[in-house]
Amino acid sequence: MYDPTRLAALVAVAEAGSITRAAARLGYTAPALSQQLAKLEREAGATLLVRHHRGARLTAAGELLAGRARRVLDELDQARHELAQLAGLSGGRLRVGTFTTAGIHLLPPVLSAFRRAHPEVELAVADYEPPAGIAAVVAGEVDLALTHAYEPAAAGPPPVGVLVEPLLVE
Template identity: 85%
Template sequence: MYDPTRLAALVAVAEAGSITRAAARLGYTAPALSQQLAKLEREAGAPLLVRHHRGARLTAAGELLAERARRVLDEMDRARHELARLSGLAGGRLRVATFTTVGIHLLPPVLSAFRRAHPDVELTVAEYEPPDGVTAVARGAVDLALTHAYEPAEPASPPPGVVVETLLVEELVLITAPGHALAGGSGRLPVSALAGQPLISSAPAHPPRKGVEGALAEAGATPAVVCESPGYALVCALVSAGIGVAVVPEMVATMSATPLQIRQLEPAAFRRTISVAHRGEESGPAAQSLRALLRSSFGRAGQQGTAARVW
């Protein structure tokens, strides 16, 4: 019988691409997570990971076990939600933090399902720009928070007592005005092709994007317009008007209200991870039920690709 904690560790490494990043997301140290994975390999009787200078990748046995593990973990999440529903959750309060993109496009149907299942729970929603929502969970201002992190960036460990679980991983893509020269052609566009282009930048007002902005700068794409708002609606509007080009999450690009053209980049190392932060076993039944709904609705990262397919 496989330990669910170890199965979750394997899935986290599959999603994050390295033990260090997976440990940061799960709230472990890298050595502690490595120990869990070593025990799982002994249980499986086969190597599950190949470590390399850029991180770790799963072996064929690891891929097979990770696929089954996702199903097991999803079923456990559904069971938690159904048990919470059976308990009635009569009364109580659930405080949720979110950021704009998810709050508009992905969270409402999940909260609607929660409301149907638990009509007596008082529900409040507040907007926190990441990583402020994680801090709000740590200090007890909210029960759970939807947050995000960008790659490339230095992995950040959550505050003590806070667990951060991955819900969805999406690529960052290039957006341009319709008919722009960079929008043509097939295949991925090398990041180096952005050199000399007027780039609409979210830095320095958007700290989570600093790693991405730095990598773009190394490729020669220097900001021509600095957009101080962390909201992507304004960035998309400026790009659509031909002011410049931008690199944004695929969900943002596909759901933009203004006309844009989208192109994937090479290398495909620019990503945004959307996660839920909570207080682990200290979370109340309402928070556990909503987490189960989030995982069921968003799906597990790495299972179906990018957010254009809304997991």
């Protein structure tokens, strides 16, 4: 199994054209990067680089492994991004429906706190006067809606798949 750090080193040398420039790009010393590349060559069982006075170039084996390494590293980056989205809301979009009063008085501090905690989540807010907010959730137009109901009016059960959570009673 190839070490992703060593694969990244090979790709960096391929892109930079020299071990010294690749080391600077990766934040290593040239000798430390050379050691990583030597280990990768041992793991691969082939010479991956030819060093010359102006830098280094990849051998045919190095080109083959660097091409595969780029795909592996891209997949690892994509997996890291997707896991971050699942674990910490580091991406994606949250669509909120609200009625005017809540949108003016209740929602701004909540959205500000959410934005500070999850800066990479795209927020969208739309205005829905009750009971249109619930219909917007059902239709998939918004992910959640703030709405209200008057006590004397019979609210009835929420639509299938919609959870109603009381926030305030006035």
